[in-house]
């Protein structure tokens with residue numbers, strides 16, 4: 001386990017990623033401060049998960065640099081943990097043993113404490129198969145926390161959960177982040193989730209940063225007029241008409257004069 005505490009600083013410098021002849025990310029420049037909570041939103045296929053995978057060290061950029069605390073990443077970093085939409089628990093291991101996978105030393109006490117942090121210590125000797133979807137995702141979160149992460153990467157981790165469980169998980173993630181001060185990057189389709197949790201929301205458009213918006217709301221966040229303002233600003237940006245749609249609308253307007 002790392003003895004370093006607090007979050008990492010993340011620097012993304014002019015990152016490009018192509019698959020074959022297709023450019024998926026172009027000239028991404030982004031600095032994320034230690035302990036900051038940043039959400040990434042964007043239309044399907046805009047490159048959000050690709051960016052997250054590069055930061056996780058699961059794939060390599062075509063060009064540019066990604067630095068954690070000023071060090072270029074080389075593969076998967078020991079201070080980084082990733083939570084995906086699917087829990088990825090091993091069905092043949094009990095919950096506590098799934099969490100132990102996240103602990104370098106395999107220490108059972110550390111795994112137990114991580115299960116306590118997500119409120120599932122009483123399920124330690126159960127199999128993942130007897131848990132609800134939300135509980136399985138909490139075990140997966142415990143596995144990530146057990147590694148004492150300084151950078152937590154969340155790729156739509158709540159996407160498959162029902163609305164109430166989703167809100168409870170959002171509150172749990174926020175509480176753990178406030179306590180442990182790791183840096184978080186959350187990829188989500190849910191604009192409300194991004195505004196509820198993040199200090200900054202980044203909108204990716206066709207592989208570039210289209211908007212970088214500071215969410216200057218106090219915590220815990222209320223669904224008030226300030227919240228609605230940020231939601232609308234982001235949604236308006238996401239729903240900007242595609243050029244061909246704008247051209248069609250202009251043509252209709254010309255005929256209706």
Ligand SMILES: Nc1ncnc2c1ncn2[C@@H]1O[C@H](COP(=O)(O)OP(=O)(O)OP(=O)(O)O)[C@@H](O)[C@H]1O
Nearest residue numbers: 019020024042043044045046047048049050051189
């Ligand atoms: N390994 C790969 N090989 C080829 N193309 C890929 C690969 N991974 C991603 N892509 C392409 O890159 C583009 C961006 O994919 P990515 O998964 O990053 O989008 P996304 O914004 O996360 O989408 P979604 O919101 O639907 O999950 C897509 O067109 C996808 O088909």
